[in-house]
Amino acid sequence: DTGVSQDPRHKITKRGQNVTFRCDPISEHNRLYWYRQTLGQGPEFLTYFQNEAQLEKSRLLSDRFSAERPKGSFSTLEIQRTEQGDSAMYLCASILGREAFFGQGTRLTVV
Amino acid sequence: AQRVTQPEKLLSVFKGAPVELKCNYSYSGSPELFWYVQYSRQRLQLLLRHISRESIKGFTADLNKGETSFHLKKPFAQEEDSAMYYCAANAGGTSYGKLTFGQGTILTVHP
Numbered sequence: 001d002t003g004v005s006q007d008p009r010h011k012i013t014k015r016g017q018n019v020t021f022r023c024d025p026i027s028e029h030n031r032l033y034w035y036r037q038t039l040g041q042g043p044e045f046l047t048y049f050q051n052e053a054q055l056e057k058s059r060l061l062s063d064r065f066s067a068e069r070p071k072g073s074f075s076t077l078e079i080q081r082t083e084q085g086d087s088a089m090y091l092c093a094s095i096l097g098r099e100a101f102f103g104q105g106t107r108l109t110v111v
Numbered sequence: 112a113q114r115v116t117q118p119e120k121l122l123s124v125f126k127g128a129p130v131e132l133k134c135n136y137s138y139s140g141s142p143e144l145f146w147y148v149q150y151s152r153q154r155l156q157l158l159l160r161h162i163s164r165e166s167i168k169g170f171t172a173d174l175n176k177g178e179t180s181f182h183l184k185k186p187f188a189q190e191e192d193s194a195m196y197y198c199a200a201n202a203g204g205t206s207y208g209k210l211t212f213g214q215g216t217i218l219t220v221h222p
Binding site: 003004031033035040041042043044045048056091093095098099100101102103104105 | 115120143147154155156157160162197199207208209210211212213214215
């Protein structure tokens with residue numbers, strides 16, 4: 001599978017722990033997006049990068065969340081001091097033209 | 112506020128019957144509209160977009176600016192069309208990739 005890759009696919013963590021997710025976009029795509037999807041809802045925009053620059057952050061992205069894309073290639077999304085409300089599917093997408101290519105997501109469960 | 116609404120969470124039809132998945136949007140300016148599909152155990156993928164005015168897998172969608180709708184239609188549903196369908200919009204211009212999704216409609220096509 002040469003599409004967008006996300007790791008891990010599943011993560012179970014205890015409340016209060018920190019977690020980090022990784023996204024590897026399709027190599028020639030310079031825009032990378034993070035979305036969050038909770039049960040029964042469509043994906044919601046969190047943040048995006050143009051190369052290594054983080055250009056926009058949603059109000060959904062509290063100060064416990066941080067995202068990086070240090071060399072304009074892969075990206076990481078870190079959640080500090082996780083809360084049960086952080087339980088969701090975290091999706092990454094990279095863009096070519098007008099089409100978004102999504103990864104399979106990281107499902108986070110906070111217990 | 113920018114919003115995409117899919118009024119039906121579930122839609123069931125029989126094979127060979129016509130199907131219409133509804134989508135309404137509330138967006139300032141000239142948004143771009145998309146339909147994304149997620150088949151069982153697969154990632155979210157683009158089905159079609161309004162600017163292409165194309166038919167994919169027999170599906171079409173017409174942008175009705177007067178009614179602010181972008182309904183997805185297929186004259187003869189097939190079992191393999193069973194999936195989750197999301198309508199999505201962006202603000203156009205440089206905002207491509209920052210998508211607002213509807214809640215999704217689960218389409219089930221019975222044999």
